[in-house]
Amino acid sequence: MTAVVQSxxxxxxxxxxxxxxxxxxxxxxxRSPAKGFYSLPGGRVEFGxxxxxxxxxxxxxxxxxxxxIIGLAGWREVLPATAGAGHYLIMSFAARWAxxxxxxxxxxxxxxxxxxxxxxxxxxLKLTGGLEEVIQSAARLIGH
Numbered sequence: 783m784t785a786v787v788q789s790x791x792x793x794x795x796x797x798x799x800x801x802x803x804x805x806x807x808x809x810x811x812x813r814s815p816a817k818g819f820y821s822l823p824g825g826r827v828e829f830g831x832x833x834x835x836x837x838x839x840x841x842x843x844x845x846x847x848x849x850x851i852i853g854l855a856g857w858r859e860v861l862p863a864t865a866g867a868g869h870y871l872i873m874s875f876a877a878r879w880a881x882x883x884x885x886x887x888x889x890x891x892x893x894x895x896x897x898x899x900x901x902x903x904x905x906x907l908k909l910t911g912g913l914e915e916v917i918q919s920a921a922r923l924i925g926h
Contacts, residue, residue: 792859792869796837797824799920800849802879805895806917808907809845812891815860815868821910822874822917823847823890833873841877845893846885849877855920858912876920898926 799822800807808820823844827836834851841849853876860870884893896904898921901914 794827795870795872797822797874798877799917800877801924808894809890810892819908819910848881850880852876853923856916874916876923
């Protein structure tokens with residue numbers, strides 16, 4: 783395994799709040815950053831890739847799902863908290879599940895479909911910062 787060298791510049795990433803039957807998909811990170819935290823599937827945008835292309839690719843790579851992207855639900859900036867940590871601008875999109883069942887890659891180790899209004903009662907789950915607000919915004923775009 784090669785070491786990941788962090789860029790000295792901010793990087794753009796995308797994530798998807800994927801809705802299916804009134805529930806949103808949460809995935810748990812299997813490694814850093816945010817190991818053990820539930821979040822939305824997604825990842826870095828590659829050079830020359832549109833945000834939508836990157837999102838469809840990342841969701842497919844991480845979960846095997848096909849999605850229909852609805853629109854931008856919000857964004858979050860993650861500043862480097864420690865030396866060597868990354869600086870990310872994460873663009874989060876609302877999406878609808880279109881096909882396939884989740885099959886996680888090695889970046890993720892668990893997933894759950896959860897009703898957006900049940901997020902506040904999930905005290906035992908560690909959620910990444912800003913996750914609830916993005917999901918609520920995405921739910922409004924989807925019409926839930």
